[in-house]
Amino acid sequence: MNKKLTVGVVGLGFGGNHLQAAIDFGAEIAAICDVNPERLNAYREKHNLPESACFTDYRDVLALDSIDAVIIATPDQLHREIAVAFLEAGKHVMCEKPLALTREDMRAIVAAAKASDKKFMVGQICRFTPAFIKAKELVEAGTIGELYYVESEYAHDYEKMLRSVAKHWRTDPLRHGVVGGGCHAVDLLRWIAGDPTEVTAYGVHKLLPMVPYDDTTISILKFPNGVIGKIFVSTGCKRNYTMRTLLYGTKGTIICDNTSDHMQLFTIGENGMSVNEQPEIIPINVNNHNALQEFRVFADAILNDTPVPTDAIEGAKSVEVCLSIVQSAETDQKVFPNYQF
Numbered sequence: 224m225n226k227k228l229t230v231g232v233v234g235l236g237f238g239g240n241h242l243q244a245a246i247d248f249g250a251e252i253a254a255i256c257d258v259n260p261e262r263l264n265a266y267r268e269k270h271n272l273p274e275s276a277c278f279t280d281y282r283d284v285l286a287l288d289s290i291d292a293v294i295i296a297t298p299d300q301l302h303r304e305i306a307v308a309f310l311e312a313g314k315h316v317m318c319e320k321p322l323a324l325t326r327e328d329m330r331a332i333v334a335a336a337k338a339s340d341k342k343f344m345v346g347q348i349c350r351f352t353p354a355f356i357k358a359k360e361l362v363e364a365g366t367i368g369e370l371y372y373v374e375s376e377y378a379h380d381y382e383k384m385l386r387s388v389a390k391h392w393r394t395d396p397l398r399h400g401v402v403g404g405g406c407h408a409v410d411l412l413r414w415i416a417g418d419p420t421e422v423t424a425y426g427v428h429k430l431l432p433m434v435p436y437d438d439t440t441i442s443i444l445k446f447p448n449g450v451i452g453k454i455f456v457s458t459g460c461k462r463n464y465t466m467r468t469l470l471y472g473t474k475g476t477i478i479c480d481n482t483s484d485h486m487q488l489f490t491i492g493e494n495g496m497s498v499n500e501q502p503e504i505i506p507i508n509v510n511n512h513n514a515l516q517e518f519r520v521f522a523d524a525i526l527n528d529t530p531v532p533t534d535a536i537e538g539a540k541s542v543e544v545c546l547s548i549v550q551s552a553e554t555d556q557k558v559f560p561n562y563q564f
């Protein structure tokens with residue numbers, strides 16, 4: 224690195240991982256910000272930062288000339304306000320997923336990113352998961368032939384987290400689980416199979432009484448080139464967290480399960496017909512939160528003027544698919560996502 228990158232981190236829940244990643248990368252931390260003073264102080268002590276680098280109001284960070292880039296990891300509802308403010312202040316921005324919770328908000332962020340000459344990246348962290356990167360490489364190399372069916376899921380029980388505070392921001396009617404968490408699975412399949420053209424979905428609400436939306440949704444989607452797919456999202460399911468992802472091709476199948484330490488690759492046998500009964504076991508880190516690699520890519524974009532892989536439009540496309548899923552489940556209608564941004 225020929226220039227030291229100076230960053231601020233706003234929101235110190237999951238943002239604590241980004242802060243650690245920025246430090247591990249060698250960036251200088253010029254500001255940390257959280258409305259919760261105890262949390263702020265805990266991170267100040269943990270990383271031995273000066274009082275002068277600690278803020279409870281992000282607007283005080285906007286004014287800091289010393290900051291090149293900011294990472295926004297506040298509740299989703301605040302992404303638009305804070306991201307637009309930092310873009311307008313001339314800072315590079317990495318904003319947590321989902322880009323926004325409404326079409327209006329995501330369009331406002333896209334407009335601000337287009338108007339800025341700074342980098343804007345959405346934190347779609349699954350694109351930095353080693354197993355998912357490997358899976359995409361295998362598909363692109365033709366190892367499983369022609370893709371015809373893809374499937375992913377976001378199965379993550381929120382019950383304990385939602386019961387831990389009187390009114391958690393994730394119970395906001397706008398923060399549907401498909402948008403908030405399901406955007407991981409949607410973005411992953413978009414990355415591998417392209418932008419879905421049609422969505423049909425069904426939802427059910429049986430697990431999380433504290434949320435005003437379906438806690439479980441299943442959607443079937445049409446992708447380009449005749450590929451079909453399925454996405455399951457449950458934020459109340461009684462099991463361990465998983466984003467099990469399956470990619471089916473005419474010559475093989477990839478099973479990528481982040482509850483295991485490997486992925487499985489089935490390919491056709493030597494006769495070109497039957498499937499080898501035993502899959503190839505590919506030992507690979509199925510780490511879902513590779514924040515350091517995500518930060519490296521963001522930093523590289525800034526320092527070497529390379530494109531970010533998940534710009535505002537990429538983030539908006541994933542939100543558009545998520546909102547289409549919610550809309551389909553609510554209206555019992557097929558929905559055609561609109562990617563005009």
Ligand SMILES: NC(=O)c1ccc[n+]([C@@H]2O[C@H](COP(=O)([O-])OP(=O)(O)OC[C@H]3O[C@@H](n4cnc5c(N)ncnc54)[C@H](O)[C@@H]3O)[C@@H](O)[C@H]2O)c1
Pocket residue numbers: 233234235236237238256257258259262279280281296297298299301319320321346348403512
């Ligand atoms: N990439 C991932 O895998 C991943 C994982 C978890 C969360 N997230 C995303 O990260 C974001 C934060 O989620 P979380 O789980 O850390 O939530 P959280 O509630 O644990 O933490 C959010 C933090 O933001 C602070 N905050 C609230 N309003 C603020 C404001 N106006 N200014 C500064 N700080 C403010 C809160 O005090 C809190 O400390 C969300 O967008 C979420 O969707 C992403």
